[in-house]
Amino acid sequence: MRLFILLCSMYTPQDEKRLYEQAKYLLKQDGENAEEIMVQLHDVINYADWKYYVQNQPTLSDSEYDALFKKLVHLEEKNPELVAADSPTQRVAKGLSERFPTVSHLVPMLSLDNTYNADDLTDWDRRCRELAGTDDIEYCVEPKYDGAGISLIYDNGALARGATRGDGVMGEEVTTNIRQIRAIPLSAAFLKYGVKQIEIRGEIVIHKKVFDAFNKQRVAEGLSPLANPRNAASGTLRILDPSEVRKRGLNALLYHISSYTLTEGASRPAELATHYDALKLLYSLGFPSPAPDMKVFTHIEDVIKYCHDFEGRRDDLPFEVDGLVIKVNDFAMQDKMGATSHHPRWAVAYKFKARQATSKLSDVDFQVGRTGAITPVAKIEPVHIGGVTVTSVSLFNEDVIREKDLRIGDTVLVERAGDVIPYIVKPLAELRDGSEREIVFPTHCPACESKLERQPEEAAWRCININCPVQLAEHIIHYVSKDAMDIRGLGAANVQKFYDLDILKDIPGIYHIDWSKLKGLEGFGEKSITNLQQAIEQSKRQPLNRLIFGLGIRFVGETTAKTLANSVSDVREFYTWDADRLSTLEDIGPKVASSVVDFFAREENREVIKKLGDAGVNLLNEHKGESAADGELAGKSFLFTGTLSHFKRSDAEKMVEDKGGSILGGVSAKLNYLVVGEDAGSKLEKAKKLGTVNILTEQEFLALVN
Ligand code: IVH
Numbered sequence: 001m002r003l004f005i006l007l008c009s010m011y012t013p014q015d016e017k018r019l020y021e022q023a024k025y026l027l028k029q030d031g032e033n034a035e036e037i038m039v040q041l042h043d044v045i046n047y048a049d050w051k052y053y054v055q056n057q058p059t060l061s062d063s064e065y066d067a068l069f070k071k072l073v074h075l076e077e078k079n080p081e082l083v084a085a086d087s088p089t090q091r092v093a094k095g096l097s098e099r100f101p102t103v104s105h106l107v108p109m110l111s112l113d114n115t116y117n118a119d120d121l122t123d124w125d126r127r128c129r130e131l132a133g134t135d136d137i138e139y140c141v142e143p144k145y146d147g148a149g150i151s152l153i154y155d156n157g158a159l160a161r162g163a164t165r166g167d168g169v170m171g172e173e174v175t176t177n178i179r180q181i182r183a184i185p186l187s188a189a190f191l192k193y194g195v196k197q198i199e200i201r202g203e204i205v206i207h208k209k210v211f212d213a214f215n216k217q218r219v220a221e222g223l224s225p226l227a228n229p230r231n232a233a234s235g236t237l238r239i240l241d242p243s244e245v246r247k248r249g250l251n252a253l254l255y256h257i258s259s260y261t262l263t264e265g266a267s268r269p270a271e272l273a274t275h276y277d278a279l280k281l282l283y284s285l286g287f288p289s290p291a292p293d294m295k296v297f298t299h300i301e302d303v304i305k306y307c308h309d310f311e312g313r314r315d316d317l318p319f320e321v322d323g324l325v326i327k328v329n330d331f332a333m334q335d336k337m338g339a340t341s342h343h344p345r346w347a348v349a350y351k352f353k354a355r356q357a358t359s360k361l362s363d364v365d366f367q368v369g370r371t372g373a374i375t376p377v378a379k380i381e382p383v384h385i386g387g388v389t390v391t392s393v394s395l396f397n398e399d400v401i402r403e404k405d406l407r408i409g410d411t412v413l414v415e416r417a418g419d420v421i422p423y424i425v426k427p428l429a430e431l432r433d434g435s436e437r438e439i440v441f442p443t444h445c446p447a448c449e450s451k452l453e454r455q456p457e458e459a460a461w462r463c464i465n466i467n468c469p470v471q472l473a474e475h476i477i478h479y480v481s482k483d484a485m486d487i488r489g490l491g492a493a494n495v496q497k498f499y500d501l502d503i504l505k506d507i508p509g510i511y512h513i514d515w516s517k518l519k520g521l522e523g524f525g526e527k528s529i530t531n532l533q534q535a536i537e538q539s540k541r542q543p544l545n546r547l548i549f550g551l552g553i554r555f556v557g558e559t560t561a562k563t564l565a566n567s568v569s570d571v572r573e574f575y576t577w578d579a580d581r582l583s584t585l586e587d588i589g590p591k592v593a594s595s596v597v598d599f600f601a602r603e604e605n606r607e608v609i610k611k612l613g614d615a616g617v618n619l620l621n622e623h624k625g626e627s628a629a630d631g632e633l634a635g636k637s638f639l640f641t642g643t644l645s646h647f648k649r650s651d652a653e654k655m656v657e658d659k660g661g662s663i664l665g666g667v668s669a670k671l672n673y674l675v676v677g678e679d680a681g682s683k684l685e686k687a688k689k690l691g692t693v694n695i696l697t698e699q700e701f702l703a704l705v706n
Pocket of ligand 1: 022110111112143152255256290325349
């Protein structure tokens with residue numbers, strides 16, 4: 001087996017340090033020499049895009065990135081003759097296209113043959129050896145991305161055309177939308193390798209996190225959510241408004257070079273002799289390719305073992321994979337083996353177990369959320385999908401029910417993709433026997449009986465009774481949740497229990513719980529009460545953005561809460577802010593601004609804030625106007641190793657990043673701190689050997705960050 005030990009990256013560590021420093025420097029520049037600054041901005045923005053989309057390690061905060069981008073736009077407006085065709089600003093499309101022209105692919109885009117088990121793979125390996133006329137075959141194994149297939153053509157190093165797969169022979173030309181995808185370089189140094197024109201194939205994907213956040217936002221805005229990351233990716237490619245495409249944060253993985261021509265007199269570069277080297281080349285030129293996730297094997301038994309192991313880890317990847325693709329590594333051997341009209345003979349997909357199953361829709365519950373929105377939830381007969389048993393699935397709103405024509409008693413197709421929430425794809429209408437019943441949406445709140453209302457532009461029906469008991473409990477549940485004030489031990493079930501028992505009636509009540517009422521309550525021994533008291537106490541010191549998010553202001557998500565918190569020294573300053581002033585803040589539009597104004601204008605909300613302050617909850621932001629890069633750990637890099645017992649690795653990493661530090665993937669001279677848990681192994685050894693890394697215990701780390 002051959003592993004990628006050294007992956008040549010687009011940038012050396014020295015480049016990375018320089019570009020990061022350059023970014024900070026450029027932010028402060030007023031600019032005498034526009035041309036030079038423009039070139040530097042161009043480099044820095046491309047670097048930030050590559051770090052974010054290809055490496056999945058953001059270096060700059062959103063506001064730093066935007067400031068650099070705006071600066072470049074400004075300089076280009078002043079100096080139009082200096083605008084480069086591959087400037088990052090040129091991704092931003094000027095207008096809306098009417099439709100997408102049909103184009104033919106240079107080489108047909110074939111599909112893949114599928115295998116499902118060890119026997120299938122063993123058969124395929126036997127056929128490969130017969131076709132290749134040798135037993136000496138190297139197989140590359142890489143993820144099979146579940147997205148939308150695309151073809152990219154680069155002419156003389158510049159992105160010239162992007163097209164969807166279509167029927168494999170003809171696709172739709174979507175270059176303008178492809179240019180919005182910041183993972184895809186607008187230009188690359190192909191000419192250096194003597195490559196004049198090249199067609200690259202790959203998949204447009206959307207990260208599961210981005211997809212979930214996007215859907216949450218849609219539902220909050222009263223729109224229907226998109227079905228799954230795959231549909232979201234392919235649908236987005238065909239949106240007519242490129243600025244909307246840009247907002248959706250698509251990503252890409254490029255896994256195949258389908259054809260290329262050389263410049264006159266050039267001979268084929270050594271990098272284009274094997275698939276493995278070709279993808280490594282793409283990666284080194286800045287493309288997102290599977291190179292870091294790729295393995296090479298010489299025996300099918302090892303491929304099979306790897307496939308089994310990988311299937312168990314599929315949820316660890318940030319995007320959806322529905323299998324692995326096994327490819328003969330040597331291009332000359334691939335050519336010899338050829339293709340059918342449907343698929344190449346030198347490649348095969350190993351498909352993971354399906355994440356779809358059918359079940360029966362037995363009933364629909366109607367739940368009242370924090371904002372009063374009524375969510376229909378389908379109760380289905382228990383069905384096992386992707387390692388969990390699914391019994392209820394959100395239907396989001398009435399429109400979803402009507403669009404899909406769902407009925408009680410229907411057999412439904414349910415999909416659950418990894419950590420993406422389960423979803424009803426469609427009813428199987430052909431299995432209906434006439435006994436199915438219409439789903440009747442309630443006209444009154446299931447909790448307080450008030451009449452429900454629906455705004456013309458919204459998909460949600462709402463209960464607008466401010467004293468609706470379910471909404472009150474939901475407010476508290478949101479306040480204590482992990483992304484808000486993070487009060488562990490006071491999860492949804494306990495809040496509801498406390499609420500029903502009159503122990504907790506509103507948010508400030510959290511800080512005045514009558515602990516004697518908990519005596520004898522199941523699940524509340526002395527130890528858990530002490531832990532809960534500690535968690536409540538700790539929440540008083542949470543940063544202001546978490547409090548603002550926890551207050552549950554409509555349309556204020558985590559990012560907006562950070563923007564808001566960063567603009568004041570004390571949350572009560574918002575009492576005097578009007579919508580115009582709020583609209584000057586980044587990413588705050590009129591809808592959010594008016595919701596924030598309404599919230600802080602209400603006497604009962606001010607009363608809640610006052611009570612929280614009186615209880616000792618932090619209402620201040622001492623770091624007003626600072627961004628993470630200016631934080632206490634700015635410029636410091638960390639790595640965690642071994643079994644950590646005092647905190648979760650993801651939480652600790654977030655702590656570092658919140659304070660402006662960065663997380664590295666391995667021990668190197670660039671690493672400042674290695675935090676070691678129990679049974680730390682080779683990383684600790686390496687750090688000791690280097691002698692330049694500060695080695696911290698978990699306690700020392702906590703002391704440092706606090
Ligand atoms: S190779 C001739 N590699 O899966 C080359 N395809 O089900 C054929 N896909 O049409 C494609 N990940 O859209 C290849 N690593 C990967 C892939 C991949 C996803 C898609 C591709 C293909 C489909 C077949």
